[in-house]
Amino acid sequence: MCGRGALPPLRLTRDTCAEPWRAGRCRCVVGEVSAGAGTLGEWRRGGSTVTGQGVSAVRRRRPPTPSPSPSRRQGVLVPSAPPARPVSRHQRWNVHRLPRADGRTFLVTGGNAGIGYFVAEQLAGTGATVVLGSRDPAKGEAAMATLRSRVPGARVRHLRLDLADLASLKTAVDTAVDTLGLDRLDAVVHNAGVALDDPPRRETADGNEVMFGTNHLGHFALTGWLAPLLRAAEAGRVVTVGSFAAKSERLDLNDLQSRHDYRPKRTYGRSKLAQMYFAAELDRRLRAADSTVRSVMAHPGGALDSLTPSRPPVHVRSLGTRLRGLPAGLVVQGKDAGAWPVVRAVLDPEAAGGQLWGPRVFGLRGRPRPEPVAAYLTDPEADAGTVAAHLWDASCERTGADPGLGLT
Ligand SMILES: NC(=O)c1ccc[n+]([C@@H]2O[C@H](COP(=O)([O-])OP(=O)(O)OC[C@H]3O[C@@H](n4cnc5c(N)ncnc54)[C@H](OP(=O)(O)O)[C@@H]3O)[C@@H](O)[C@H]2O)c1
Secondary structure, X not given: OOOOOOOOOEEEEOOOOOOOOEOOEOOOOOOOOOOOOOEEEEXXXXXXXXXXXXXXXXXXXXXXXXXXXXXXXXXXXXXXXXXXXXXXXXXXXXXXXXXXXXXXXXXXXXXXXXXXXXXHHHHHOOXXXXXXXXXXXXXXXXXXXXXXXXXXXXXXXXXXXXXXXHHHHHHHHHHXXXXXXXXXXXXXXXXXXXXXXXXXXXXXXXXXXXXXXXHHHHHHHHHHHHHHHHHHOOOOEEEEEOOHHHHHOOOOOOOOOOXXXXXXXXXXXXXXXXXXXXXXXXXXXXXXXXXXXXXXXXXXXXXXXXXXXXXXXXXXXXXHHHHHHHHHHHXXXXXXXXXXXXXXXXXXXXXXXXXXXXXXXXXXXXXXXXXXXXXXXXXXXXXXXXXXXXXHHHHHHHHOOOOOOOOO
């Protein structure tokens, strides 16, 4: 993550850049890339020449609160999400002492690594059953073993799940029902994600651009297959993991698959934006249908491998990596902390549909709090409903999903 902000001078290197995903595979998703070898950007005090739109957006301490008034679309009065409440109302949430969730079941896509692993570990500590969705059975097994060593008595299962293979998703959910014995799902966390660094543009076997196809379409289709399980829970939740990378992008409805304009960082940011449009639209539809299911958004801020505690063999951090990553800890955080807003969106009874949860400090690090949702996602005057509805229709077409996704 690059750009300039009102923060102490700090060089962000390939290892310390936010949104790194894997050590050594850094992505500059927000701002400019500077020319220095291995140097992706620099924070400067003052910030009179902000270059990264996303950074300037997350630096605003008090962005305008979204209107609480109802919106009207297609002749139907659709209630908006409640505005984010003041932070002080949420200070009692303790990320290290989570409420118990015995008897509940959560599915975390990409639960075998990164933020998803820590979401799973933290949820497992509440007594809940946690299903790790992973495309690689060996990684899934390794993550389960690690998680059990950290959380004695953890109820954890693995489900083979490849979001880039749309045809496999129904089979995966059938397996969850038949083999894992799932009869309801209290929350699915749409966490898995792929971000490519370089051209050329690549496609999934289904003919979708890889990032749009995996991050958005895969989760869109999965939601439809999981609908009966989510409806069977007392208050099911769909928790979508967005990104500040989405803030600096706009969807091109005529080029959702980035056929004409493929730039890896842009396409990644747009895939995350598509996920957030989906989550906001799902919330509107669930409310209009008076559903018991909620759609909640969360984002991890900036979460680096170099600031993440070791969980061998899932993640191993050497002393050198740890020391090199220390300065970045002033600005961003580890993936364990990146999981906090996501976990809160899953567990907090006060987390309402349509809300966005993120880290407290500049939206980059710290304890979770509700953030204002950008107007372009919710405001009818900003055509939010039109864009979201178009994306929804296009997603149904590409995935073959039922227009109501089985939820509305
Ligand atoms: N890290 C950040 O600073 C940051 C910031 C904003 C948003 N996010 C979001 O947070 C989420 C997690 O990021 P992360 O940093 O933890 O990434 P990560 O460490 O690279 O983990 C990504 C996870 O997604 C899985 N995955 C990728 N493609 C998949 C597919 N086709 N089917 C199933 N699973 C697949 C990966 O599985 P494999 O191990 O098999 O590859 C892995 O478990 C992503 O949605 C990302 O967009 C991250």
